[in-house]
Structures are given as structure tokens and as C-alpha cells.
């Protein structure tokens with residue numbers, strides 16, 4: 573139970589940051605409206621993305637493993653080894 577509480581709290585923080593900062597900062601997010609440039613492969617651009625099959629609450633999900641090539645803005649790489657959704 574405490575794990576899901578932490579996940580919800582992290583999601584709330586991420587949502588707050590996303591709404592406080594428009595996407596037109598200097599982050600390279602304008603290449604496509606479909607895939608997030610912080611990850612190899614195609615991670616959706618959404619208010620939050622979680623690993624498919626995990627305990628995340630979405631609204632978008634992605635199946636790993638995925639390599640983090642920028643900032644892990646969706647906190648998909650929980651163990652910090654550079655590969656997201658690998659466990």
C-alpha cells in the first residue's frame with residue numbers, strides 16, 4: 573500500500589511540474605507530438621507514462637526495456653541504470 577502512495581505522490585509532483593512549465597522551454601520536445609525525445613524507441617508524450625504491467629496509474633503506458641537518452645521525466649528507470657521498464 574505504501575508503494576502505491578509513493579507512486580501517486582510522485583505522479584502528483586510530476587503533474588505539478590508539467591503544468592507549471594509549458595512544454596516550450598528549451599527541452600527538445602518539439603520533434604514529434606507522439607514520441608518523447610528523452611527515451612529511445614517511442615515513449616508517448618503525456619502527462620504521465622508508466623511501465624506496462626506495472627503499478628503505475630497511466631494515463632499512458634509503455635513496454636520496456638527502453639533506453640533513457642535524456643532526462644527520465646516519467647521516472648520509468650526506477651533503479652537508475654539507464655534502462656527504463658527493465659524490471
Ligand SMILES: [Ca+2]
Nearest residue numbers: 649651653655
Ligand atoms: Ca532500470
